[in-house]
Amino acid sequence: IQLSMPSGTLITADDTWTGTFILPTVQSNSVVGDVSDTGYTATVSGVIEVGYGDVKFTLSSAARLLIPGMGGQDAGYYRDNAFTKITTxxxxxxxxxxxxxxxxxxxxxxxxxxxxxxxxxxxxxFFTYSQTLNVVASTPRSGGGGSANQVTAPAVATVLINNGAASTNNRSITLSLNSPDSIMMAITEVSDGDDASYEPYQKTKTFTLSAGNGLKTVYVKFRTSAGGTVIASDSITLTGSINVPSVPVDSSTIYPAPAETLPVVASFVFKKNLSLGSVNTDVKQLQMALKDLGFFTYPRFTTTFGPVTRDAVKAFQKANGITPVNGMFGPLTRAAMNKLAGGSVQAVAPAATPTPVVFTKFIFKKNLAPGNINTDVKQLQMVLKDLGFFTYPRFTTTFGPVTRDAVKAFQKANGITPVNGYAGPLTRAVLNSL
Structure with a gap:
């Protein structure tokens, strides 16, 4: 458990306070009574006392209480034998x-x-808890025509992505939600909606789509106070921000598809073997070539051969009958790529030179470790995401377990020791060199 608050925070209490203040302390789960929503059974997973019993302390600035491993759970607080659920x-x-x-x-x-x-x-x-829906067997009414004891689903449930747009080139989208009977909702790209955590219902919500171009469907599971649920969905096509012209395929191409069209591949000649952990400009050229061929789907190019590049090479090897399909850019794979770049694919007309996309390079000047909270952590997550090591669906300013594991994977791939998950001087130096 980690408690943090700004220096200078003023804490006040009523006249019943004796002057004793308890730092975050884990209490028995039994001190909390029934906290279930209607139609649900709650299981308390943890109780943390901060302050002193039922004395109400108020703060001039917000304090941050981090409870490890409890993401996705409900939360509330208990004072004077009364339970209040945190819904905001x-x-x-x-x-x-x-x-x-x-x-x-x-x-x-x-x-x-x-x-x-x-x-x-x-x-x-404060306490955390999870809830399960009570399944109530329905009993037919006398005379038929319906059943009793059923949980009623929301009468209205709709979701609209970007005001009904057909496509977008930005993974960040805006959802317009309408379900007046609902108090909670869960948003996901999985059709049954069971992989997402519930959050308070709101009419507008920002959501980040999964990586990779194509048709994306967002499912929203709405829930009433009685526990009734219904799922609504909407779809949008995610497209890349850079369009590459396509050209007819020559019969001599190593892609055996007579009627298929392929994009123009830049004529870079690869002379080095490349594999997981390689860091040089040839890796970036490889990513660009694989992007043109439709195998590299990540939105940015880097100089690091990470898991995303490896998987793109595997897909290229499989499509071209190169064995073994191991993700290593060795002699056979280089020969196939150089043959393609050397003229097997011809453009009908010279392609216009695209306007380069310029990314601002962030220089890491601070050591970062688990528990840090600042904007440098978010920048670290963004860089590790580009390199294929940070897999969390959104960026935060908190250095937690997911960020630590991503740093470990980066350290291991780049031969940095010890592999400890801390972004110290050696790790920062490699990051700043990319």
Whole structure:
């Protein structure tokens, strides 16, 4: 358990306070009574007391309470034998944002790297819990025509992506949601909606689509206070931001598809073997060639041969009958790529020179470790995402377990020792050299 608050935070309490203050302490789950929503059974997974018993402490600035491994669970607090569920979702895991969002004595929660974070302007007994839907057998009414004891699903449930747009070149989309009967919702790209955590219902929500171009379908599972659910969905086509012209395929191409069209491949001659962990400009050229051929789907090019590049090479090898399909860019794979780049694919007319896309390079000047909370952590996650090591669906400012594991994978791939998940001087030097 980790508690943090800005220096200078003023903590006040009523006249019943004796002056004793308890730092975050794990209590028995039995101190909390029944906290189930209607139609559900709750299982308390943890109780943390901060402050002193039922004394109500109020804070001038929001405090951050991190509870490891409890991401996706419900949360609430217990004071004077009364339970209050925390239903407000934090706008961001950032001190200034939360301070402006929360009123005096308020609270909100947010999932960060698989952990649960509660931002609060009061102290008491906080707890986390999960809930399961009570399945009630239906009993036919006398005379037929329906059944009793059934949980009613929301009467209205609709979702609209980007106001009904057919396509987008940005993975970040806006959902317009309409289900007046619902109090909770879960958003996912899985049709049954069971892989997503519930959050309070709201009419507008930003969502990040999964990587890779093509048709994307977003499913929203709406839930009423009685536990009734219904799933609504909408689809949009995710396209790349750079369009590459296609040309007819010559019969001598190593891609045996007479009627197929393939893009123009840049005429770079590969002379080096490349494999997982290689870091040089040839890797970037390889990614660009594989991108032109439709195998490399990541949105940016880098100089690091990571898991994404390896999988793209495997797909290229498989399509061209190169064995073994191992993801290593060795002599046979280089020969096939150089043959393609050397003239097997011809353009009908010279392709226009595309406008280069310029990315701002971030220089890491601070050592970063688990528990750090700052914008450098978010930049680290973005770079590791580009390199194929950070797999969490969104970026945060918190260095949690997912970020640590991504740093470990980067260190291992680049021969940095020790592999400890800390972005120290050696790891920063390699990152800054990319």
């Amino acid at each position: 979702a934090c706008s961001a895991d950032v001190q200034a944002t939360v301070d402006s969002q929360l009123a005096a004595g308020g609270d909100c929660k947010i999932d960060v790297d698989g952990d649960l974070v509660i931002w609060t302007k009061h102290f008491t007994k």
